[in-house]
Amino acid sequence: EPEVTQTPSHQVTQMGQEVILRCVPISNHLYFYWYRQILGQKVEFLVSFYNNEISEKSEIFDDQFSVERPDGSNFTLKIRSTKLEDSAMYFCASREGGDSNQPQHFGDGTRLSIL
Amino acid sequence: DAKTTQPPSMDCAEGRAANLPCNHSTISGNEYVYWYRQIHSQGPQYIIHGLKNNETNEMASLIITEDRKSSTLILPHATLRDTAVYYCIVRTNRDDKIIFGKGTRLHILP
Numbered sequence: 001e002p003e004v005t006q007t008p009s010h011q012v013t014q015m016g017q018e019v020i021l022r023c024v025p026i027s028n029h030l031y032f033y034w035y036r037q038i039l040g041q042k043v044e045f046l047v048s049f050y051n052n053e054i055s056e057k058s059e060i061f062d063d064q065f066s067v068e069r070p071d072g073s074n075f076t077l078k079i080r081s082t083k084l085e086d087s088a089m090y091f092c093a094s095r096e097g098g099d100s101n102q103p104q105h106f107g108d109g110t111r112l113s114i115l
Numbered sequence: 116d117a118k119t120t121q122p123p124s125m126d127c128a129e130g131r132a133a134n135l136p137c138n139h140s141t142i143s144g145n146e147y148v149y150w151y152r153q154i155h156s157q158g159p160q161y162i163i164h165g166l167k168n169n170e171t172n173e174m175a176s177l178i179i180t181e182d183r184k185s186s187t188l189i190l191p192h193a194t195l196r197d198t199a200v201y202y203c204i205v206r207t208n209r210d211d212k213i214i215f216g217k218g219t220r221l222h223i224l225p
Contacts, residue, residue, distance in 0.1 A: 091159070103164055109157070
């Protein structure tokens with residue numbers, strides 16, 4: 001069964017450094033998402049992306065964050081200058097086009113640890 | 116905030132049916148009910164969704180009451196691998212993001 005893949009599984013970065021989290025969505029999917037989950041807390045929506053532009057973003061997704069689909073397969077989340085509070089699991093998700101009631105499918109996440 | 120209410124935790128014996136309730140009393144006519152689960156250290160996994168009819172797939176069954184104010188996810192023969200946090204979510208096709216609540220932590224007992 002096709003799945004969303006994320007790399008790396010664990011990223012350790014010094015505070016203030018830039019980090020790029022990578023995702024390969026399911027191949028025929030057109031809508032892409034990033035969520036995060038701080039340890040012990042709920043999964044939170046960050047951003048949705050369709051047709052090479054952001055559809056919606058949350059208050060968490062400030063100017064330090066950006067997303068990009070650099071080619072036909074990858075979808076990336078960049079955090080420009082990381083802060084301690086950015087430590088979390090980051091999940092990528094994707095869904096098919098057409099019927100917007102189609103479910104989102106998630107990857108297994110990247111654990112980001114900011115030192 | 117999540118539009119659903121779920122018990123924080125439940126236990127179920129291995130091999131028995133696990134019935135997870137969800138209350139969504141303020142659901143509107145165009146909102147679907149989705150169920151996801153999150154096994155420890157993994158991403159949320161889609162299980163099933165429905166509008167008003169009962170639905171069944173290879174993982175589970177979804178029973179939605181006639182007034183749509185509540186639903187039940189049924190795992191017919193629970194195994195230890197079904198131990199996870201189960202999320203009940205309602206959303207419309209105009210609201211693409213998923214808003215997760217705290218879910219129900221399901222423990223399958225050997």
